[in-house]
Amino acid sequence: MQVSLPGLLVCAAILIIAYYSRGMLIVGLIVSQAFGATAVLTLTFLGGSSPLIYTMFEALLVAAVAARRHIWLDLGNVFGSIRQVWILASVMVYAIIGAWLFPRFFAGQTAVFVQSKIRGIVVEASLAPVSGNTSQTAYFILGGLTTIALCTLLLHADRIGQLRRGFLLWCGLHAGMGLIDFVSKNAGVGDVLAPIRTANYAIISNAYEAGFARITGPFSEASSFAGASLACLAFSFTYWRMTRSRLAQWLSAILLFLTILSTSSTAYVGLTLLCIPVALSMLASVLRGRVEREEILITVLMALGVAVVMGVSLYRADALDPFVRLINSTIINKADSASGHERTYWNLKSLQSFVDTSGLGVGFGSSRASSWPIAVLSQLGFFGSLMLAMLLGVLTRGLGGVQQWVAPETAAVAMSIRNAAFAGIIANSVSGGSADPGPLFFIAIAVVSATRVSALRMAAGFEIRNRYQAAHPMPAIDAA
Secondary structure: OEEOHHHHHHHHHHHHHHHHOOOHHHHHHHHHHHOOOOEOEEEHHHOOEOOEHHHHHHHHHHHHHHOOOOHHHHHHHHHHHOOHHHHHHHHHHHHHHHHHHHHHHOOOOOEEEEEOOOOOOEEEEEOOOOHHHHHHHHHHHHHHHHHHHHHHHHHHOOOHHHHHHHHHHHHHHHHHHHHHHHHHHHOOOOOOOHHHOOOOOOOOOOOEEOOEEOOOOOOOOHHHHHHHHHHHHHHHHHHHHHHOOHHHHHHHHHHHHHHHOOOOHHHHHHHHHHHHHHHHHHHHHHHHOOOOHHHHHHHHHHHHHHHHHHHHHHHOOOOOHHHHHHHHHHHHOOOOOHHHHHHHHHHHHHHHHHHHOOOOOOOOOOOOOOOHHHHHHHHHHHHHHHHHHHHHHHHHHOOOOOHHHOOHHHHHHHHHHHHHHHHHHHHHHHHOOOOOOOHHHHHHHHHHHHHHHHHHHHHHHHHHHHHHHHHOOOOOOOOO
């Protein structure tokens, strides 16, 4: 085991920030997601696996909750109140069993993609137990335990302020480091964030696309940075629309700028998909005849952007050629590139492995794919995919039907986190290689589920009070 000094320093800085933000456990966990390539240590006994710092904060949160005096009563409250936790527990058990059993039971019967220890790249091989079965499954189980621990805290007390501060800090930190990376690379300074990228896997931080420097921030590559940018943008934009926060408004503008200039196909495809519900919402406002000021602002900015682009193209016809080449290389011609063919082959072979294992899966961490849904299907099989689909249904429902029973600020934070998780899922569906949905998914499940339970309890209390008042009316007071 090798300890990383930069990783320890980053962890210490996050703990200090979280302490002064009055939420060391929750705020620290959320803020740690900003460092997508920073590891605290390297586990040589697990094939060189280097857990990122958010896993340290997940372990800290789980340990702190497990040490509570009435932990068994708290767990009873969680499992008795939140049915979704049983679904999560089921897929966790299936992941553990599958990671140990399936690579051995179906050994040599299908092809998978694993990291070569010698060449350091992903290679095709016959199915067999690998270190990823242990490390990737451990990360997934830790994420599930984080959901349970966070549900315990959220049901015990109102911590919506800690969640809000944590996510706004995460978005601000991500935007700040993205701007640093963008300015330093375009100013010729180089990659100034390289010292904090301590994870033991391929780092592609000095790449160029159609003449543009690819923004990676503190992440290992542009697609990972783009995925996090989409999640932060979804949170800040939703929070701005629901609360009219000026901070969230500025964060949304900066994050949109970084997402567009990240030169990642993940960013462009994800941004296109995220624009669909925004456009539908604006159309619904027009049909209702109640267009809000924020929607007018968005429309005006879009019109100004189109006008500027048209004006530049009329003034100088070749001025937009670099951007045209960028769009061609990242979107239009992406499928015909060597990388596109390779990732398509990964996905096809992963689907074939699902068929070869009769729908049971090859086991968690046994292989790589190039899309999260395909990775889930190939590794967790039909049962695991069904369980995760049910959890996605929880996020899709959100606070539907109970939102009127929670405070507006609570609803704004919960829905913003829900949308951020969806943005992360979209990004992973475009270019994710693992079946693990990531920490944001587990946080969102806990927040949405606990908020719904609190809302239902408030509604039940209101109903009981109304029944009592109807059964025991107050005597009329004679004015005379």
